[in-house]
Amino acid sequence: MSEQRPVIAILGGTGDLGTGLARRWVQAGYELIIGSRTEAKAQAAAADLLQLMADRGVEGVSIRAMDNTSAAECAQIVAITVPFSHHASTLESVRPMLQGKILIDVTVPLVPPKVARVQMPEQGSAGQIAQGILGEEVHVVSAFQNVAAHHLQEGQELSCDVLVCGNKKDARAQVIELVEAAGMRGFHAGPINNAAAVEAMTSVLIFINKQYKSHAGIAITGLNE
Amino acid sequence: MSEQRPVIAILGGTGDLGTGLARRWVQAGYELIIGSRTEAKAQAAAADLLQLMADRGVEGVSIRAMDNTSAAECAQIVAITVPFSHHASTLESVRPMLQGKILIDVTVPLVPPKVARVQMPEQGSAGQIAQGILGEEVHVVSAFQNVAAHHLQEGQELSCDVLVCGNKKDARAQVIELVEAAGMRGFHAGPINNAAAVEAMTSVLIFINKQYKSHAGIAITGLNE
Numbered sequence: 001m002s003e004q005r006p007v008i009a010i011l012g013g014t015g016d017l018g019t020g021l022a023r024r025w026v027q028a029g030y031e032l033i034i035g036s037r038t039e040a041k042a043q044a045a046a047a048d049l050l051q052l053m054a055d056r057g058v059e060g061v062s063i064r065a066m067d068n069t070s071a072a073e074c075a076q077i078v079a080i081t082v083p084f085s086h087h088a089s090t091l092e093s094v095r096p097m098l099q100g101k102i103l104i105d106v107t108v109p110l111v112p113p114k115v116a117r118v119q120m121p122e123q124g125s126a127g128q129i130a131q132g133i134l135g136e137e138v139h140v141v142s143a144f145q146n147v148a149a150h151h152l153q154e155g156q157e158l159s160c161d162v163l164v165c166g167n168k169k170d171a172r173a174q175v176i177e178l179v180e181a182a183g184m185r186g187f188h189a190g191p192i193n194n195a196a197a198v199e200a201m202t203s204v205l206i207f208i209n210k211q212y213k214s215h216a217g218i219a220i221t222g223l224n225e
Numbered sequence: 226m227s228e229q230r231p232v233i234a235i236l237g238g239t240g241d242l243g244t245g246l247a248r249r250w251v252q253a254g255y256e257l258i259i260g261s262r263t264e265a266k267a268q269a270a271a272a273d274l275l276q277l278m279a280d281r282g283v284e285g286v287s288i289r290a291m292d293n294t295s296a297a298e299c300a301q302i303v304a305i306t307v308p309f310s311h312h313a314s315t316l317e318s319v320r321p322m323l324q325g326k327i328l329i330d331v332t333v334p335l336v337p338p339k340v341a342r343v344q345m346p347e348q349g350s351a352g353q354i355a356q357g358i359l360g361e362e363v364h365v366v367s368a369f370q371n372v373a374a375h376h377l378q379e380g381q382e383l384s385c386d387v388l389v390c391g392n393k394k395d396a397r398a399q400v401i402e403l404v405e406a407a408g409m410r411g412f413h414a415g416p417i418n419n420a421a422a423v424e425a426m427t428s429v430l431i432f433i434n435k436q437y438k439s440h441a442g443i444a445i446t447g448l449n450e
Contacts, residue, residue, distance in 0.1 A: 118421045120349070148447065159446040163429060190432035196343045197425030204388060204422045207415035214448045220433060221384040222373060222441045 008178070009033040009075030011068045011090060012082035014045040017106055020152025021079060021144065022049055022063075024182035027155070031062040035071030042066060056155060072097035077174070079104040080130075084111075087126055091133045098138045102171050104178070105130045105142045105195070108202040116207040118200045127165060127195030141166035141175045142195035145202050147184070148215040158182075160217025163189035163198045187220055233403070234258040234300030236293045236315060237307035239270040242331055245377025246304060246369065247274055247288075249407035252380070256287040260296030267291060281380060297322035302399070304329040305355075309336075312351055316358045323363045327396050329403070330355045330367045330420070333427040341432040343425045352390060352420030366391035366400045367420035370427050372409070373440040383407075385442030388414035388423045412445055 008025055010018045013034035026032050026049060034049070036042035042065035053061045064074075072078050072094035078101060082090050087107045091098075107126040111119040123129045127142035134140060142165045151158050162179045164186050166172045172188050179186030189198065201218065208216045233250055235243045238259035251257050251274060259274070261267035267290035278286045289299075297303050297319035303326060307315050312332045316323075332351040336344040348354045352367035359365060368389045376383050387404045389411050391397045397413050404411030414423065426443065433441045 116415055118349070118415070118419045120345070120421060124343070124345070151447070165429075187433055188436045189429045190341055190343070194343045194425075194429050194432065196345060197422065197429045200419075200422030200425055204390075204414045204419050207419065208412055208445060211413045212448055216445050216447045219444045219446045220441050221444045222376070223437055223439045 005030055006076035006174075007031045007033065007074065009035050009066075009071035009078045011035040011071060011078060011080045011094065012086070014041050015081055016149035017144070017152065018081040019045060019049065020149045021081065021106070021182065023052065023155075024152060025178065026053060026061050026063060027056070027058050028181040030181065033064045033066055033071045033075050035066055035068040037068060039065060039067045042071070069094055069097060075101075077102045077104065077178070079106060081106045084109045084126060088129060088133060091130055095134055098134055100137055102139045102141055102174060103130060103134060104144070104175055105140055106144045108145045108199050110203065116203055116210060118203045120196060120200055124193060125196035125199050127192045127199070131167070131192050139166060139168050139171035140192055141171050142192065142198065143175050143179060143186070145198050146205060146218050148217060150215050151217070152182070158184050159219065160184060161219045162186045165189045165192055165194040165198060167191050185220075230255055231301035231399075232256045232258065232299065234260050234291075234296035234303045236260040236296060236303060236305045236319065237311070239266050240306055241374035242369070242377065243306040244270060244274065245374045246306065246331070246407065248277065248380075249377060250403065251278060251286050251288060252281070252283050253406040255406065258289045258291055258296045258300050260291055260293040262293060264290060264292045267296070294319055294322060300326075302327045302329065302403070304331060306331045309334045309351060313354060313358060316355055320359055323359055325362055327364045327366055327399060328355060328359060329369070329400055330365055331369045333370045333424050335428065341428055341435060343428045345421060345425055349418060350421035350424050352417045352424070356392070356417050364391060364393050364396035365417055366396050367417065367423065368400050368404060368411070370423050371430060371443050373442060375440050376442070377407070383409050384444065385409060386444045387411045390414045390417055390419040390423060392416050410445075
């Protein structure tokens with residue numbers, strides 16, 4: 001079964017969101033590569049992940065550790081979960097390795113210290129920046145920006161929907177499959193320009209979390225009427 | 226009871242969203258003024274609303290019709306639900322009447338014909354444009370952008386949350402009261418800059434509606450943990 005599935009790399013796979021997604025996909029049976037700026041950091045995260053999977057009784061997992069460039073080269077689908085300040089430079093460094101592939105952009109363009117205030121980049125969104133850097137031969141699909149890392153890291157059910165934006169419907173559909181493998185509902189949410197809405201919503205959710213002491217997410221209502 | 230409640234005006238109160246909000250607030254017992262560019266259009270909408278309330282068996286309603294300027298003058302809280310192309314000009318025409326009041330901005334900066342694509346204005350959002358035009362003595366609070374007009378117009382329960390953005394917490398709280406009066410949950414969602422997230426989300430919901438044949442809205446999840 002796993003032969004037919006894409007190998008996934010997570011660039012910046014050692015952070016909260018990266019490790020959260022890694023846990024979900026490994027547990028769902030995907031071959032995973034953790035990428036980091038240094039291979040040593042990736043190896044430490046991979047060791048932790050292996051241990052956690054053993055603790056959870058998950059068997060037959062495939063986890064590798066590489067630097068970001070090698071990770072991007074060896075995977076069929078590549079996710080990036082780095083801070084916005086490293087987003088452009090990381091993408092530039094792996095541009096040749098991503099040609100013809102899907103890049104899942106999880107980046108939120110937060111501008112510290114006011115992370116609860118929407119401050120979008122001139123280009124519209126991180127997703128549009130990624131598409132601009134990588135060119136049209138890379139299928140940039142933005143997703144997962146509104147999921148609390150805290151919730152991803154847990155093994156339990158998640159009550160947060162994932163809005164999936166990208167210019168190619170086929171690429172969005174492949175990412176929606178990965179959303180579902182991670183235990184959530186995914187929705188076609190439009191072209192990559194629409195990533196602006198989803199990325200901006202993250203600051204709103206951060207504000208709500210401060211205000212209401214929560215780990216808030218969003219759900220789509222009003223379907224099936 | 227109604228003496229203590231603010232009188233509400235809806236500028237552009239003859240459109241789908243305006244009439245939807247009007248129905249909700251009148252039914253909740255608020256005194257309402259329907260504003261329009263011409264008083265005659267407002268009167269027609271007010272007559273329809275009176276008839277509908279009678280059909281629904283709602284008694285003791287207070288509905289007046291005025292041109293936008295008089296409506297803004299006579300109300301304590303003013304909502305604006307005009308198309309984005311009339312947003313700035315309408316606000317400029319009522320600026321003196323709004324000083325010291327709350328302006329509920331329901332405007333979504335859609336750019337036809339591609340309304341399912343996020344295309345935000347240079348200033349960030351319609352809410353920020355309104356705050357800029359009206360000045361700091363007007364409490365601009367953005368809300369209701371993600372609610373399907375179709376659902377507001379019905380009398381039934383609504384499964385859509387309302388994200389409420391504005392620079393003053395007190396003003397947001399008063400609008401949240403009006404959200405609840407209209408039958409929905411309202412959330413403090415941050416400063417007026419955060420309206421960008423909510424306004425942009427409307428294009429995402431339009432895309433989802435086309436894709437999934439729905440009248441979609443959003444809900445906040447992950448509260449009370």
